[in-house]
Amino acid sequence: MTSHRLRTRTALGAGLALAAAVTTSALVVGTANSTAPFALPPVNAGFDYQIGGAYTPPSGVEVVSRDRSDSPAPGLYNICYVNAFQTQRAGETDGPDDWDPNLLLRNSDGSVVIDPDWDEAILDITTDAKRQSIANKIKGQIDECAAKGFDALELDNFDTYTRDVVNGRITASHAQAYIKILSSYGHTKGLAVGQKNTVELAPNRAANGLDFAIAEECGDPRWNECSQYVDAFGDNAIFIEYTSAGMKNACTYADRVSVVRRDVNVAPKGASGYLRETC
Template sequence: MMHASRVRFLATAALCAAAVVSTACSASAAPAPAAFSPPPVKAGFDYQIGGAYAPPSGVRVVSRDHTAQPAAGLYNICYINAFQAQPGAEGEWGDLVLRDANGEVVMDEDWDEALLDLRTADKRQRVAAKVNAWTDGCAAKGYQAIEPDNYDSFTRSRGLLSEQDAQAYIRLLSTHAHEKGLATGQKNTSELAGNRKANGLDFAVAEECGEQDICGEFTAAFGGNVIVIEYADAGLANACDRWGGSLSIVRRDRDVVPAGASGYVRKTC
């Protein structure tokens, strides 16, 4: 007697042979990535992760927090805090918060954010499930890309996280984003830029690479697909002097507050 599963297999094979588009019958094949493109090169850029506002004249690319709506008619990058919990939100992550041997939460002291625990495949999958749901929201709103922040959190983990952990995790995020038709940006972390193709990263968002004089480490891997954000006039001057003819460059205030708010700064080359 032929096993039922074998009957189903033969029936499926017969249907596939008759199909006009044979790839539609590859039930076991992974879904093909949807079409996606990185931001346009050397386009006017505005960094609005601290609050959305009407983009200034000449801006073609905007980055906004995933809770905000994209800017109509522009290329929109969806900002996601993917490697750390928002301040005060560590309780939402349960056992996915990184703890040291004494059970103490490992914090990014500069921003008062708890690091997420990416040390095992299981935890990476569970963290990615939550973050990928935010990516789904970005896609549904009409964003064209995501910007997963704090890729370099392993450097602040007291040796508990490795660059291998970070890369294994970001591949989960980029694969999902591509399936949703969104490009994926590498945030900072120039030391891993050379692995960008293997990690599914399509462009870079480099903070203070002019200040640190390391923009070339990003262009070596990403070419002109680099967005530079500076927070000081000296960094802006250096970035503009060396890269103003080829990269998207903006200077913002460190808190990236909306236009009209106290402390707002925006300058370009």
């Protein structure tokens, strides 16, 4: 299945019984393998998606997601964006040249597999040894998020296994085994961990150690996935739309979850193309 996400950057274990038990307010919670308490994002709160560059949050915003290279917004609940399943583009910090070549997924001809939409090399999480090695590097980025004072993690590209270019080499089982390593570590650092997109795996969110959802385009009429995130995560969900049609559908949940419309490039306020709308 091809990912349909407009992901941008400057990028059945639980069931309905669990969904009914999901908290509807920001609480300090923990898990069996956590060594530090962590707080969930406040639900149905004003949200701003700033992974394309930080700026002063608009009035009414309580929750912000920013790239780990930026600092948290003072006085707000801050989510730290980490590109956990792919490298950055060639020439950027954490691009493919900054990774062990053996940890990059390769085609049968030995060439590195590149996500064509974002020009990012895909990390090879197909063995336990490689997952551990990749996770060790990403843990350093999680440490950076925690040290800066972020409250939660947005681990992007959980759905890399759905990319056509992967051709089945990475599976949903690989993705879940890997994200469990990262979510467990995030919890030990006192960070809540969000599931980014990947609605197919939302029912497994408890087993995967994922505390809330960040869903792009769930309101898009082609997909209509917002209800599935609410089924799995209750009100602990944040919906991001990029079109008026998607926003209209997502806004039917605006009395329960956080909803925002942004421009596709998630430009900082004042930059060309900037757009931010609420329900």
